[in-house]
Amino acid sequence: MARVSDPALLLVAGLAISLLMHQLGAVKFDLKNQCGYTVWPAGLPGLGGQQLDQNMTWTVAVPAGTQAGRFWARTGCSFDASGxxxxxxxxxxxxxxxxxxxAVPATLAEYTQSDQDYYDVSLVDGFNVPLSINPTNSNCTAPACKADVNAMCPDQFKVDGGCKSACNVFQTDQYCCTGAFADNCPATNYSMIFKxxxxQAYSYPKxxxxxxxxxxxxxxxxxxxFCP
Structure with a gap:
């Protein structure tokens, strides 16, 4: 019998896994690191975390009906054998x-599965790594934050490796869209730096x-x- 090549087996296995996930109602997310450095992406709820060296991909299955999910990249990490x-x-x-x-700052990829898939790139928790969200359905929008926001970060928002948001720094109703600003919360000069x-990314909560x-x-x- 002729031996099937390993790449062919991997392709068949990948297609089978994808088909099984759709049959179970799960959605597949491929997290790809195109940065010139290692990142440690994480996902909630219940998806854990992973080290991704440059050009590596981490594939996870998100159960049907998942609400308020998020992925983000961590940077500058060091972990021992116990994690x-x-x-x-x-x-x-x-x-x-x-x-x-x-912890802030972190660029977020957020999603909710309901009557539709809702998703966004968010800088509400600040910025650390550029990212994009790319649906396999070509009729759906692929939002991205590709800019180096850290290079434009105001001095009072800067931290090592990232840029906090005005809400993170000042913790006021105006910048966090809470209290008197919960229902009427316009953009500010600080949020417009991100926008x-x-x-295409959230620059403040509203x-x-x-x-x-x-x-x-x-x-x-x-x-x-990451780093599209």
Missing amino acids: GGTCKTGDCGGQLNCTVSG NQCP DDNSSTFTCPSGSSDYSIV
Whole structure:
């Protein structure tokens, strides 16, 4: 019998896994590191974390109906054999396998599966790594924040490896869209710094009109590319 090549086996296995996930209602996310350095992406709820060297991909299956999910990249990390350690940006309680959200600043890829897939790139928690969200359904928008926001970061927002948002720094109702600003929260000079660099991304919590995207439920898988 002729031997099937390993690449062919991998392709068949990948297609079978993708088909099985769709049959189970799961959505496949490929997290790809195109940065010139290692990142440690993480995902919630219940997806843990992973080290990704340059040009590596981490594939995860998100269960059907997942609400308020997010992925982000951590940078400048060091972990021991038990998975404990620290990261300069996006740290989640000092663990490789995240069970809590990452510390600011961190660029977020957010999603919710409901009557449609809702997804966005968010700078509400600041910025650390450029990223894009790419649906496999070509009819759906692929939002991105490709700019080096750190290069334009105001001095009072700068941290090692990232840029905090005005809400992170000042913790006021005006910048966090809370209290008296919960229902009427316009953009500010600070949020516009982020918006001008990344027009498709959330620049502050009420930046919905230009920053939330949808795709028909069950019609697409997604890739999240760090440093697209």
